Amino acid sequence: MSKHKLFNADSLTAIGERFEQWENNELNSFLERAPEAKSEYRTGSGLPVDRVYTPLHNADQDYDRIGFPGQYPFTRGPYPTMYRGRNWTMRQIAGFGTADETNRRFKYLLDQGQTGLSIDFDMPTLMGFDSDNPMSEGEVGREGVAIDTLADMERLFDGIDLTKISVSMTINPSAWILYAMYIALAEKRGYDLNDLSGTIQNDILKEYIAQKEWIYPVRPSLRLVRDCIAFGARNMRRYNPINISGYHISEAGATATQEVAYTMATTVQYVEEALKAGVTVDDFAPRLSFFFVSQADFFEEIAKFRAARRCYARIMAERFGAQKPESCRLRFHAQTAAATLTKPQYKINIVRTAFQALSAVLGGAQSLHTNGMDEAFAIPTEEAMKIALRTQQIIAHETNVPDVIDPVGGSYYVEKLTDEIEQAVWDTLAEVDDMGGCVKAIEDGWFQKGIADSAYDFALRKASGDRPVIGVNCFQEEEDYADVEIHPHDPETETRQIERLEQVKNERDSGEIKRLFGELDRLAEDESENIMPVTIALVKAGASMGEIVEALRAHWGTYRETPVI
Amino acid sequence: MNDDNRSIRVLLAKVGLDGHDRGVKIVARALRDAGMDVIYSGLHRTPEEVATAAMQEDVDILGVSILSGAHMTVIPKIMARLREESADDIIVTAGGVIPDEDIDKLHELGVQKILLQDTPPDEIVSSFRALVEARGER
Numbered sequence: 185m186s187k188h189k190l191f192n193a194d195s196l197t198a199i200g201e202r203f204e205q206w207e208n209n210e211l212n213s214f215l216e217r218a219p220e221a222k223s224e225y226r227t228g229s230g231l232p233v234d235r236v237y238t239p240l241h242n243a244d245q246d247y248d249r250i251g252f253p254g255q256y257p258f259t260r261g262p263y264p265t266m267y268r269g270r271n272w273t274m275r276q277i278a279g280f281g282t283a284d285e286t287n288r289r290f291k292y293l294l295d296q297g298q299t300g301l302s303i304d305f306d307m308p309t310l311m312g313f314d315s316d317n318p319m320s321e322g323e324v325g326r327e328g329v330a331i332d333t334l335a336d337m338e339r340l341f342d343g344i345d346l347t348k349i350s351v352s353m354t355i356n357p358s359a360w361i362l363y364a365m366y367i368a369l370a371e372k373r374g375y376d377l378n379d380l381s382g383t384i385q386n387d388i389l390k391e392y393i394a395q396k397e398w399i400y401p402v403r404p405s406l407r408l409v410r411d412c413i414a415f416g417a418r419n420m421r422r423y424n425p426i427n428i429s430g431y432h433i434s435e436a437g438a439t440a441t442q443e444v445a446y447t448m449a450t451t452v453q454y455v456e457e458a459l460k461a462g463v464t465v466d467d468f469a470p471r472l473s474f475f476f477v478s479q480a481d482f483f484e485e486i487a488k489f490r491a492a493r494r495c496y497a498r499i500m501a502e503r504f505g506a507q508k509p510e511s512c513r514l515r516f517h518a519q520t521a522a523a524t525l526t527k528p529q530y531k532i533n534i535v536r537t538a539f540q541a542l543s544a545v546l547g548g549a550q551s552l553h554t555n556g557m558d559e560a561f562a563i564p565t566e567e568a569m570k571i572a573l574r575t576q577q578i579i580a581h582e583t584n585v586p587d588v589i590d591p592v593g594g595s596y597y598v599e600k601l602t603d604e605i606e607q608a609v610w611d612t613l614a615e616v617d618d619m620g621g622c623v624k625a626i627e628d629g630w631f632q633k634g635i636a637d638s639a640y641d642f643a644l645r646k647a648s649g650d651r652p653v654i655g656v657n658c659f660q661e662e663e664d665y666a667d668v669e670i671h672p673h674d675p676e677t678e679t680r681q682i683e684r685l686e687q688v689k690n691e692r693d694s695g696e697i698k699r700l701f702g703e704l705d706r707l708a709e710d711e712s713e714n715i716m717p718v719t720i721a722l723v724k725a726g727a728s729m730g731e732i733v734e735a736l737r738a739h740w741g742t743y744r745e746t747p748v749i
Numbered sequence: 750m751n752d753d754n755r756s757i758r759v760l761l762a763k764v765g766l767d768g769h770d771r772g773v774k775i776v777a778r779a780l781r782d783a784g785m786d787v788i789y790s791g792l793h794r795t796p797e798e799v800a801t802a803a804m805q806e807d808v809d810i811l812g813v814s815i816l817s818g819a820h821m822t823v824i825p826k827i828m829a830r831l832r833e834e835s836a837d838d839i840i841v842t843a844g845g846v847i848p849d850e851d852i853d854k855l856h857e858l859g860v861q862k863i864l865l866q867d868t869p870p871d872e873i874v875s876s877f878r879a880l881v882e883a884r885g886e887r
Binding site: 666 | 767771777787791817821866867871
């Protein structure tokens with residue numbers, strides 16, 4: 185029995201009668217004269233949508249499930265004052281070329297009023313290859329910044345006070361090494377590690393599921409994540425050692441409900457892993473952070489964020505017995521949906537992005553990245569990034585939207601959608617449990633199949649016009665892209681980066697390096713130990729990322745996916 | 750299976766380090782649903798591996814998917830390898846985020862078709878059929 189139902193039985197009966205009268209009178213005669221455009225309406229993820237929502241859709245709604253901001257189950261937001269106390273962090277991701285070039289872009293963005301930093305690494309860095317590896321050819325500094333050694337990290341943050349600004353690093357299979365470099369840099373500068381705030385993505389499970397950046401098989405990779413979480417819990421009070429991500433799951437083609445459901449499935453796995461390392465749930469759970477996309481279906485996205493908060497709260501309390509409210513409080517970064525950006529009439533991407541950003545704010549995001557209008561061509565230009573940042577500033581300072589917390593809470597439609605998405609999450613979690621858990625489901629290609637099915641369905645709907653995309657399948661124009669200014673790639677980047685790597689290797693103490701690699705070999709085979717301290721020592725001594733990765737590959741091997749079409 | 754397509758064999762390959770496989774999987778399903786014989790390489794293959802697999806599998810079409818921006822490094826290597834082995838009767842197509850200026854260069858290298866974002870599945874199928882028809886018997 186519920187405690188605080190929104191509507192009493194008498195009211196619902198009366199409203200039901202009036203609804204029926206409305207259908208019989210106003211609606212039906214109107215429909216006879218002017219039929220609706222479609223016979224059926226659905227959300228982006230396929231949930232059926234009614235014509236109008238009323239208290240009848242919320243007949244079983246209990247106010248305790250909605251609650252107040254900053255209070256369990258956090259449906260309305262993680263903090264009691266939300267944007268009144270502190271605006272979301274405007275965090276535009278950036279990274280290209282060498283560390284020096286990205287450092288200049290960071291300073292430009294900070295000058296434009298950005299309030300947090302976020303780093304995009306190039307493909308070799310993301311995959312754990314040094315710039316001089318043959319696999320890196322053509323990719324060095326192209327899609328992100330190239331980082332091989334601590335010397336690069338030092339130049340990346342030159343002149344930026346890391347105790348004053350939070351830094352997010354989008355990196356996964358090689359995350360623990362970049363995390364070690366960040367810590368090593370902070371120690372060299374004499375910072376107290378507890379003064380550092382920021383996030384490292386470090387979400388390897390969604391890599392196997394969606395983004396497909398990996399090095400080692402699942403088990404040893406999970407150990408690395410566990411070691412980062414445990415190290416962070418003991419040494420870095422304000423730092424998020426993992427950012428559990430639905431974003432890439434969505435970008436790979438998943439629906440909104442799949443995005444939240446799969447993310448909650450990986451969350452359960454991470455919590456179980458961390459518990460195995462001997463830390464209690466309330467020691468690390470407050471530092472778990474999340475990352476979701478902000479897609480095109482405006483209300484479904486808002487409901488998705490609300491549902492994600494409620495699901496997480498309930499999982500932590502009911503499944504893992506968390507005691508602290510902070511352990512049940514989901515905080516998330518949002519990014520607008522890159523896959524919705526179009527090359528045709530690319531300037532209208534500004535408008536798409538603005539709506540997506542607004543849904544993230546209405547959904548209570550803690551930080552936000554808005555995409556550049558030109559990202560269907562290449563990584564964004566400075567001008568495109570500035571407009572994207574200004575879009576956030578308009579929402580923050582001109583619309584008054586942030587003045588009221590969860591302003592769509594109580595909308596019959598949004599509350600109903602929130603409930604439906606929550607239910608889809610419970611159904612998925614039960615299915616994953618029945619299959620034998622998240623790792624088993626990954627190895628069986630279950631998530632991958634679900635995503636591929638949705639991606640194909642979406643492609644067919646776009647092709648048929650059932651899913652309109654302005655400029656692509658409707659309102660097309662003849663156009664010439666010759667005048668579009670795109671971000672240039674400097675072909676000298678690779679040479680410069682390889683020279684710097686060689687210089688570091690020539691100047692280091694090879695005896696010390698050898699000793700530390702011996703220690704790494706020992707720890708690779710001893711799962712009870714934490715691998716972070718030796719990695720920090722290695723990067724300080726001048727070991728490159730690729731060397732550390734290869735040393736462990738000798739112990740653990742390489743992951744190979746059985747592809748699911 | 751559709752009789753018209755019994756002979757069309759396609760290898761779809763991901764080269765380089767990027768893991769964006771949404772597009773290549775859509776292409777794979779569209780071709781398969783149209784009755785073609787589709788092999789998918791999986792991720793992170795080298796140009797040599799891809800060219801060798803295309804020859805060993807005796808495919809009509811090799812479709813290379815790359816979204817990392819390194820297409821001008823990777824695709825010329827595949828083309829060169831196929832030429833060296835006198836396997837240039839294999840039709841090569843490419844897909845991904847490819848700027849206009851590179852599209853012309855890839856055509857000059859002998860890449861016959863470039864699929865960009867949002868190419869409808871039917872169009873992919875019909876263009877692949879047309880390419881094989883234009884090549885004729887081998």
